[in-house]
Amino acid sequence: MSVFDPSIESPIAHAIVAPDGSLSFADPALVALNQRAGGMRGAPLAVPQLATIARLARRLGIVVSRGVVVADDETDVDLWVRAQPDGENVRLTVSGWREIAAWRPARPSPDTQDDFHGSDTDWRWETDSALRLTFVTLDAGPKHGFDAFALLGQPLTAMFSLDAGADGALPILDSLARRRPMTAQPARLRSSGRAVTLTANVRHDAAGDFAGFVGAARMVLEDAPAPAASTETLSPTFTSGLDKALRVPLARIVANADSINAQADGPVQGDYADYAADIASAGRHLLELVDDLVDLQAVERPDFTLVPEPIDLADVARRAAGLLSVRAANAGVTITRPALDVRVPALGDFRRVLQVLVNLVGNAVRYSPRGAQVIVTVTRTQTHAVVVVADKGKGVAPEDQVRIFEKFERVDPSEAGGNGLGLYIARRLARAMQGDLTVESAPGEGARFVLTLPTDPARH
Amino acid sequence: MSVGPDPVRDVVSPYDPVARAEDARLRADARLTGTIADFFLDADARLDDRTRLMLAQVLGAIVGAIEWDIRRHAARLLAGGGATQAGEAMLKAGAGGVLDRLTRAGLLRDEELMDELIARVRHDLIAASLPVEVAEPDEASLLVRLAGVPDSVVASAASALLAAESRRRVANEQGSVGGSELPAELHHRLVWWVAAAVRDGLKSVTRESDRAITDAAQRSLAAHDEGERPDAVATRLAGALDARPNELPAVLVESIGDRRLSLFVAVLAHAIGIAFDQARAITLDPEGDRLWLALRAIDLDRPTIARIGLALSEADPRRDIEAFADALDAIVSVGVEDARASLAPLALNRDFRMALRALARTDRR
Numbered sequence: 001m002s003v004f005d006p007s008i009e010s011p012i013a014h015a016i017v018a019p020d021g022s023l024s025f026a027d028p029a030l031v032a033l034n035q036r037a038g039g040m041r042g043a044p045l046a047v048p049q050l051a052t053i054a055r056l057a058r059r060l061g062i063v064v065s066r067g068v069v070v071a072d073d074e075t076d077v078d079l080w081v082r083a084q085p086d087g088e089n090v091r092l093t094v095s096g097w098r099e100i101a102a103w104r105p106a107r108p109s110p111d112t113q114d115d116f117h118g119s120d121t122d123w124r125w126e127t128d129s130a131l132r133l134t135f136v137t138l139d140a141g142p143k144h145g146f147d148a149f150a151l152l153g154q155p156l157t158a159m160f161s162l163d164a165g166a167d168g169a170l171p172i173l174d175s176l177a178r179r180r181p182m183t184a185q186p187a188r189l190r191s192s193g194r195a196v197t198l199t200a201n202v203r204h205d206a207a208g209d210f211a212g213f214v215g216a217a218r219m220v221l222e223d224a225p226a227p228a229a230s231t232e233t234l235s236p237t238f239t240s241g242l243d244k245a246l247r248v249p250l251a252r253i254v255a256n257a258d259s260i261n262a263q264a265d266g267p268v269q270g271d272y273a274d275y276a277a278d279i280a281s282a283g284r285h286l287l288e289l290v291d292d293l294v295d296l297q298a299v300e301r302p303d304f305t306l307v308p309e310p311i312d313l314a315d316v317a318r319r320a321a322g323l324l325s326v327r328a329a330n331a332g333v334t335i336t337r338p339a340l341d342v343r344v345p346a347l348g349d350f351r352r353v354l355q356v357l358v359n360l361v362g363n364a365v366r367y368s369p370r371g372a373q374v375i376v377t378v379t380r381t382q383t384h385a386v387v388v389v390a391d392k393g394k395g396v397a398p399e400d401q402v403r404i405f406e407k408f409e410r411v412d413p414s415e416a417g418g419n420g421l422g423l424y425i426a427r428r429l430a431r432a433m434q435g436d437l438t439v440e441s442a443p444g445e446g447a448r449f450v451l452t453l454p455t456d457p458a459r460h
Numbered sequence: 461m462s463v464g465p466d467p468v469r470d471v472v473s474p475y476d477p478v479a480r481a482e483d484a485r486l487r488a489d490a491r492l493t494g495t496i497a498d499f500f501l502d503a504d505a506r507l508d509d510r511t512r513l514m515l516a517q518v519l520g521a522i523v524g525a526i527e528w529d530i531r532r533h534a535a536r537l538l539a540g541g542g543a544t545q546a547g548e549a550m551l552k553a554g555a556g557g558v559l560d561r562l563t564r565a566g567l568l569r570d571e572e573l574m575d576e577l578i579a580r581v582r583h584d585l586i587a588a589s590l591p592v593e594v595a596e597p598d599e600a601s602l603l604v605r606l607a608g609v610p611d612s613v614v615a616s617a618a619s620a621l622l623a624a625e626s627r628r629r630v631a632n633e634q635g636s637v638g639g640s641e642l643p644a645e646l647h648h649r650l651v652w653w654v655a656a657a658v659r660d661g662l663k664s665v666t667r668e669s670d671r672a673i674t675d676a677a678q679r680s681l682a683a684h685d686e687g688e689r690p691d692a693v694a695t696r697l698a699g700a701l702d703a704r705p706n707e708l709p710a711v712l713v714e715s716i717g718d719r720r721l722s723l724f725v726a727v728l729a730h731a732i733g734i735a736f737d738q739a740r741a742i743t744l745d746p747e748g749d750r751l752w753l754a755l756r757a758i759d760l761d762r763p764t765i766a767r768i769g770l771a772l773s774e775a776d777p778r779r780d781i782e783a784f785a786d787a788l789d790a791i792v793s794v795g796v797e798d799a800r801a802s803l804a805p806l807a808l809n810r811d812f813r814m815a816l817r818a819l820a821r822t823d824r825r
Contacts, residue, residue: 059785060766066774128601128718129594134622138630152622153600153607203592205717211592212601 015092017054017083021045030094036072050081054090057083065206067096075099075312080208095208099311099350121216122196126203128212131156144219146191160187160198160217175202177243178294179210183303186220195220246290254283292421296407299428306432308347313385313453314338314378316350320357321376324365332370335361344378346385346453348433353453356426356437360389360449363422367393367447384435385455390448396441404439426451507578508777514581514632519568520559521637522577526654526680527558533676534658538668546669554661561657573646579737580641582744582776583721584632589775593717602711602718606697617697621723624690644686651677651684690722691736698726705731709764712755716771731758734806742806746778750806752791756799762792 015026021044023034039046045054049068057064065082080096123140127133133151136159141148151159163186164170175182185198200215257280259265261273268276298304321337328335338344346353357376364374372392379386396404407424423437430437434454441447507515531551539547554561562568599605606618631637640647655677662669686692703711708731715723721743729739732754742750748769755765766788773781805813 056770056781056785060770060788062763062766062770064770128604130598130600130604132600132604134601134604135626135629138626148626149619149623152626153604153619205592205594209594209597211594 011097012093012095013097015094016086017045017051017058017090017092019058019088021051021055024089029097030092033070033072033077037070049079050092050094053081053083054092057085058090061085065208072099075315099315122219123217125156125159125215125217126212127156127215129205129210131213133159134212140217144189144192144194146189156213159190160196161190162187162198172198174297175200175213176210179204182213182215187217243290243294247287250283250287250290254280254287257283289421292425295425296421299425299432304428304432306349306352306429308349308433308454311346311348311350311353313344313346313348313353313387314342316353317357317376317378317387320354320361323354323358324361327362328365328374331365331368333365333368334373335365336373336375338376338378342378344380344385344387346455348435348453349429352429352433353451356429356451357387357389359422359426360437360451364389364391364393364447364449367391369393380455383455384452386453387451388448389451390446392446395443395445396439396447397443401439401441405437511578511581511585514585515577517635518581518632518637519577521631521635522640522642522650523559523562523568523654524556525637526640526651527556527658529680530651530655530658530673530676531555533679534669534672537672537675541668543668546666549662549664550658550669550672553663554658557661558654558657561660562653565657567653570649573642573650576642576646576737579740579744583725583740584628586744586772586775587719587721588629590716590719590721590771591774592719593713593771595714595717602714603720603723606701611700613700614697617693617700620693621690621697621720624688624693625720625722628690639684639688641689643689644684647684647686648681651680691726691740694720694722694726695729695736697723698730701727701730703727703731705759708758709760712760713764713767716768728754728758732800732803732807734803735810738806743772744776746776746780748772748779748784750803752787753794753799753802756791756794757796757803759796762788765791 011029013027013029015030016024018024022042023030023039023045026034034046037046045051047070049070053064053066053068063082063084065080067078067080069076069078071077076099078096078098079094082093082095084091084093122144123137124135125133125137126135133154133156136148136151138148140146146159162170162172165184165186171182171185174180175185179202181202182198182200185200187196187198188194189196196217197220198215198217200213203211203214205211257276260268260276261280263273318337318340321335325335361374361376368374368391375388375390377388377390379388405423405427407421427437430451430453435452437452438450439447440450535547535550537547538544538550559568568574595602600608603618603622607615607622609615609618627638628641631641640650642650655673659665659670659673687696701711708727711727712724715721715727725739725743726736728743729736732739739754742748742754745751752765752769755768760768769784769788770781773779773784808816
């Protein structure tokens with residue numbers, strides 16, 4: 001479910017801005033954002049930052065990409081906007097959608113997170129997108145026995161030979177595949193054979209593509225014990241390889257199968273259209289599995305942590321319910337979400353909390369009979385913010401209530417869909433945010449999944 | 461630079477309340493004059509804090525590096541000649557005070573020196589803020605690619621630029637410089653000023669100490685290699701590349717996307733036949749009018765000019781992207797020949813240009 005990982009594929013919304021500055025087409029997320037900013041159908045785009053970028057792209061006649069922070073109701077949302085002139089119109093592509101608390105300074109862009117001036121760093125290095133060294137701290141050369149000048153322009157591997165981690169994987173591959181910081185890549189300095197540890201941030205270009213590493217190297221004391229390997233974890237190479245190898249082909253299979261099913265290119269015999277729907281659905285299932293395996297690898301790393309930030313749990317719950325409203329409508333299930341004026345401050349990682357709630361509400365919808373209700377409520381205790389997702393499905397027997405949080409276990413193994421990783425990951429995420437995820441249920445009486453998170457003391 | 465302390469203060473006894481009061485009054489006067497000048501300073505002329513900080517750092521580092529070069533070498537010469545005490549005095553007397561001394565004397569207000577340093581600082585700050593643009597995924601960045609081409613002249617110049625820019629970056633980040641990286645004339649001037657200030661700080665000046673300082677200064681001058689400056693290396697690379705008119709748009713856009721502003725400037729300078737410092741000045745100018753003319757003079761099309769303008773605006777908060785967008789159609793409508801003609805004054809001999817500038821300035825007085 002890494003759709004909520006900003007560096008991979010955050011939700012992307014599209015819109016077309018007409019020459020008069022109005023939205024002639026927009027995905028629901030942008031329609032909603034525009035309406036909340038006071039915009040109306042046919043009136044000029046009301047979100048000033050978006051309007052400015054669209055106008056600039058139209059006037060310059062070239063693509064303009066920029067990160068902006070947009071006020072949305074009481075919160076600010078971090079967006080990445082790409083405006084491409086297209087004849088008289090401008091096509092907007094908006095990704096990111098990361099909520100930030102209004103009082104916090106905007107997150108520095110990855111490109112400005114350049115400094116690794118940490119005292120435990122022996123020298124710094126940078127590469128371009130082809131992993132060629134574009135910068136090396138010069139005075140490190142004489143100290144550690146290499147010629148920094150000669151290394152400039154050479155591949156990163158001319159400076160270091162990369163070793164596998166304790167789990168047999170190369171962290172750099174994971175970092176490249178997932179476009180996220182590289183931590184603790186063991187390596188050896190080619191000139192001396194001495195062990196170093198490499199860390200790096202990923203630099204993105206204006207289009208959000210990988211533009212290189214901004215890294216640091218730290219000499220390792222030779223007799224330092226190797227970090228204990230966890231036999232339980234999946235190798236990052238395995239998951240990143242899986243991710244790379246499967247995601248694109250699967251997405252293509254799903255898209256093609258969908259368009260066959262929709263008979264977009266002309267009429268198709270009914271049976272075949274149905275087969276195509278099956279193919280698309282199986283493809284989606286596999287895609288979810290890939291997402292979950294990638295997440296699994298992340299949550300099982302010993303150093304996995306999340307940085308809690310103030311969030312409004314009621315808002316996250318409403319968003320999760322909103323995201324699943326189409327699926328619920330298809331299944332004939334209604335989702336009752338917290339009222340719009342309810343606010344429950346909590347501490348958590350916005351995307352991860354959303355991910356957990358989407359999983360819970362998605363499960364509830366899946367196991368609810370047609371015509372039933374899924375009720376999402378949010379409350380606050382003295383120390384915790386609590387969200388309850390209740391369904392009227394067949395429930396979970398007491399003996400199964402521990403099992404369903406295990407890896408590859410399912411509420412109902414006979415039921416189609418799901419891969420047995422969602423709840424396991426959800427609980428790991430909840431606990432990584434100092435919260436928890438539990439279930440209360442009796443067979444035949446539906447289930448109540450309870451997510452607790454610490455409250456934000458600042459907002460009491 | 462702040463208003464320096466009054467030299468009178470150095471000889472005033474710290475225990476003389478009357479003299480101290482008078483001293484305070486003088487300082488308050490000087491401070492007020494400075495504050496008034498600061499208040500009425502045109503906003504366009506004012507340095508932003510980042511530039512000001514880095515300028516102070518660079519100036520301090522350059523002067524400091526030359527000062528220590530001179531002191532160390534002079535001390536070694538004196539000590540080597542048996543005058544150990546004089547050598548130690550050379551290291552200690554007024555150590556680190558050269559920058560203040562030169563500021564107080566007003567020497568550092570030298571227009572050419574400050575022009576060069578301000579342009580250099582702005583250039584480096586803008587280059588570091590340019591948005592990265594990856595031309596082709598998995599393809600090495602422009603300069604790295606050039607460093608690997610079979611043409612050894614291009615390849616060695618590109619490697620040299622990679623090295624020179626790394627050196628500059630380390631210097632900027634650590635606030636220390638290896639060399640002044642100034643044009644030879646300015647370096648020459650600065651070395652003798654520093655030498656004079658070092659001598660000025662000595663309690664007793666002897667023939668030996670003068671000779672030692674002179675030798676040390678001359679050694680610093682001899683060691684200065686103008687050709688190692690990033691500007692000079694970039695100019696060399698641009699000359700080796702000698703981009704054809706049909707290659708220019710790609711080279712210019714890619715050098716901006718690779719955040720190699722010095723290469724952009726050098727290629728532009730080479731294409732329109734002007735000096736690097738001229739091309740740098742028009743590239744850094746926030747109004748940009750001369751830059752747009754220069755880009756028209758090499759017949760760049762609308763999207764290319766727009767791309768360059770947008771990237772520079774993202775990197776330089778002084779620029780007005782809206783005004784640029786307003787003017788873009790008018791810029792593109794300028795004919796190549798007209799643009800070339802209007803840039804002709806830039807291509808004049810440097811000394812001739814300076815003389816004309818000096819003349820124009822005296823006219824205004």
